[in-house]
Amino acid sequence: MKGHYLIPDWPVPANIKACVTKRAGGVSKGDFGSLNMGLRSGDVPEAVLANREIVRSDWQLPVEPQWLQQVHGTEVVTAQADAIEREGDAVWTDQQNLPCAVLTADCLPVIFCNRAGTKVAAAHAGWKGLQAGVLEQTAFAMSEPADQLIAWMGPAISQKHFEVGPEVRAAFIGDSEKAEEAFVAGEGDRWFGDLYQLARLRLNTLGIDAVYGGGLCTYSDTDSWYSYRRDGKASGRLATLIWMT
Template sequence: MTLEILTSDALAPLRHGFFTRKGGASSGVFHGLNCGTGSSDQAEIVHINRTRVAEAMDTQLDQLATVHQVHSADVVVIEEPHTGDRPRADAMVTRTPGVILGILTADCQPVLFADPQAGVVGAAHAGWRGALDGVLEATLDAMESIGAKRGNTIAVIGPSISQRAYEVGPEFLDDFLAEDVDNSRFFIGGKDDRMMFDLPAYGLHRLRNAGVRDAEWTRHCTYSDPDRFFSYRRATHAGEADYGRLISTIRL
């Protein structure tokens, strides 16, 4: 099956992609393009999937840089892909041509950044915790440290869980209100004491407040489209033992 790669006109002509689960070699609950080395999928199958991604990005697997994601606001500057242990971080930036930045998600926001004028790109994993703690702003800071300007930077949020599928409890809301009472705008009432959280809208708010030139969401919900996307929350609701990870990539 052919890979399905979602792209954004805003990031053109840079080579980039939000890969769906289609076109991969994995089976069972991982059926499709599972790129998560931290999953319980067969390592050799994940290797095949990641190789297909690198080829789709017109390079080799050894040029794919990923990090050990920990829901932090930490960012690393990549000059060349790591050959040893991956750094613990949730975002990367580079100005090195040919290096692919790859972020793994399964409901959290994958965010691709580019300042085409400066020749700097970035990629961030922004779940609710990372976004609240400032991973998007930290990515922009790191891009500026290697020559980018946020006023020239484009940011695109890829497939993420949407508000209609993201039920949270009152303590979750409290964390956001403690940061800014105006964050209440990203919540609507759910059943009983539950709330529904709009993660992509919150991500766009943080990006626009940070001063990017343009920010958009592809408007794909990971939870609601099982044929195309992996979803941690959907797998949990279904009682599945594990779940696949989507990959989103960008390169100069």
Template sequence: MSARIDAAAPFPANVRAFTTLRHGAGASQAPFDTFNLGNFRAADGDDADVVARNRAELVERFGLPSAPHWLHQVHGIDVVRFDAPALPPPQPSPVNGGGGESGQDENPWRVMHPPPLAGEGWGGGEPVADAAVTSVPGVVLAILTADCLPVVFASKCGDEIAAAHAGWPGLSKGMLEATLAAMRTSASDVLAWIGPAAGPSRYEVGREVFDAFVAHDAGAATCFVPTREGHWLADLPALARRRLVAAGMSAGDIRGGDLCTLSDPARFFSHRRDGRSGRMATIAWLA
């Protein structure tokens, strides 16, 4: 049984990207069975030693060039750049803001250098951020999800990548725009793949979510289908595409978004569906 899905995007040959599946590897017990890679915030009670073994298996099974840089994800819009492989604990290198000359006017998004680190305990020392960027071969980026959008970015020439975690809070606040702004590559020269996430036929949301997007972009209402009073089915991948195109990407350079975590329990963890759930990892690096 396969334990991963490769990114379905025309990335350059040296760009590697995939999302893990819930089965086919790992040793976690139900309801985290079996390839749970979540940290102390995202694992909902799985055994820390088992998760550590699952993460070690991830590196060995898929021949990763180094241990992944795990993040302490908080549904925010902060981005960190890594210029060296992960060490225990990870030590990101200082960077300037991406997207040209640094400055508040050109780049309102924050690229942390170095980022704040999570506290003590399982997952302590992980940078507090929801996206990461690198231009260094062999540096492995990692995003944890179980319904939220995992998005991998790559420059068309293959010299820079990024990976972002975007649930509805981060997506509505500008997580994907922040990631593009943190890259040194112009948005028009970036390719993107949207990995498995809550799909538009199953992801029902309330007024808070609808208003968060429509307040920013009235046209975003087309990504919501009414179900009952004050509730809609939300198309997160479509919302992501709208925001990426508005940020300068070409619609034809954005792929994926057709795999639903909610409707495929055999392959994907889903926090919305199961309550207590493991996490998949979306992994990317430059070979």
């Protein structure tokens, strides 16, 4: 079972549990094969719901995770155990056994916990949400001193494959000149952006220095990950979950 998941490697309290779903181990067919977690990906809804139940069973989750209707914004939702999807791009809780979840397919998932092991959060950070401040808003929602927060960055598209226009680079540099280091020039007016580096800069600026993960590439690892930029509308979604026992 655990082979179907990426388990974060980060120094957190023993009661903090987290995982990222990989592509294998589910019931979705064709391009969505097989553990697609995205209800709005174009896959058969019944297959996605079955996949979500597989994950819940594998991890013996007592309640349905707090799933989100993600809009590439900065809204942070407080998780509820009522199985109702809520609109937002991040979710946090201080309740035990209530999983927070975000869906990605190239965008960067970032999970948080406090050092006391009493609060957790998950954020969906595509470039728009990242630039708009979704990580900052998530940290603020947790109401913890920055030095008490630990963050882990899950699988996302790597710089080599994340080509963007000059407006994306300009937006980040407008927030911080240090962001210039996260871009390398492509052909013409194109640039290649490093989501991991941009996220780390944002977290460090907040005062969160305990940042782990990074270095994976959803685009290049076809066997393990879904990638919207690689597969387009035929792409499924990965789920990143975090909870407290």
